[in-house]
């Protein structure tokens with residue numbers, strides 16, 4: 483068994499890592515690190531873990547961690563991991579960061595996160611952990627920059643179409659919707675029940691930190707710099723994220739031809755499901771699971787495509803993908819600890 487620690491112990495990402503890792507055959511959580519509640523049991527904050535997680539949370543001690551663990555999951559807000567991971571870069575500890583600290587270039591990070599970036603040598607070592615696309619690079623990585631939730635859904639749909647030269651890379655529009663757990667456990671005006679319930683509201687229009695992330699990794703598959711128009715909406719759900727993407731086709735296609743292409747692109751991948759013609763993904767179709775469901779429709783009248791992808795933001799969009807990456811880095815079956823079927827109803 484490999485020993486793992488989780489930083490950001492009381493956050494939603496950490497809680498989801500704990501839920502999923504309970505059934506992992508090769509990873510044992512030996513330390514849960516909390517800056518706010520060291521010395522307390524996690525069940526004091528989360529009673530649903532009563533009798534399941536009995537260890538006390540601890541304060542961060544990097545020297546101790548270096549000696550005692552094999553895998554470090556960092557599930558803290560942006561700005562934290564960039565100061566912790568450098569201590570591990572010359573050790574055998576595999577680091578998997580759920581935040582945005584290592585996803586962008588230094589310049590992009592400064593501009594979109596408004597913080598000082600990670601040091602260049604560590605940034606260079608980090609591999610973008612979009613598991614189903616960068617699978618080979620992830621296998622030999624020691625630092626993983628887990629993708630954001632929206633980029634996971636958007637890029638899973640877009641990259642195959644760009645890679646296969648199917649769509650025009652100008653004029654891509656992404657309409658995205660997410661549940662409230664995407665904002666983490668912190669309280670805020672927008673997360674207030676009276677604001678979020680029975681309400682749908684766009685936010686961070688033109689300002690979202692996931693815009694440069696989507697553009698950076700989509701561009702790696704294009705001949706030019708891809709720019710996208712991307713708008714997020716908060717919807718009154720706890721979990722779930724849906725991206726509906728509109729793009730112009732490069733040549734004549736049908737819904738069937740695009741779906742066949744996508745099916746072939748992902749045929750080796752366990753967690754991307756291409757839905758049959760006439761079906762579109764729903765957030766409930768993936769809740770609690772590591773699946774990304776994708777459906778497409780070709781509008782032959784306008785020679786354009788509507789492609790939609792759905793994920794559970796806390797699983798495929800965060801903790802599940804982090805575990806998928808740990809599986810790839812360690813040569814285990816990619817589905818280990820992730821064989822949850824979606825929760826329905």
Ligand SMILES: NC(=O)C1=CN([C@@H]2O[C@H](COP(=O)(O)OP(=O)(O)OC[C@H]3O[C@@H](n4cnc5c(N)ncnc54)[C@H](OP(=O)(O)O)[C@@H]3O)[C@@H](O)[C@H]2O)C=CC1
Pocket residue numbers: 489490491492493494495496515516517518519556557558559560562580581582629630631663664665666667668795796799800
């Ligand atoms: N929620 C989601 O759907 C997704 C989240 N992410 C990213 O994953 C990371 C974790 O997200 P999530 O769990 O939702 O966030 P939460 O706000 O729920 O939890 C983050 C936890 O980090 C710890 N923390 C807070 N501030 C600091 C600090 N200054 N230094 C060290 N630790 C701190 C706290 O735990 P404690 O006090 O116990 O240490 C806190 O509970 C974030 O970077 C987020 O952007 C990525 C994809 C999806």
Ligand SMILES: CC(=O)N[C@@H](CCC(=O)OP(=O)(O)O)C(=O)O
Pocket residue numbers: 560580581582629630631660661662663664665691692714716
């Ligand atoms: C509802 C809500 O606010 N969701 C967050 C999700 C961001 C996230 O998960 O953070 P990373 O940038 O580290 O990926 C948002 O849209 O900013």
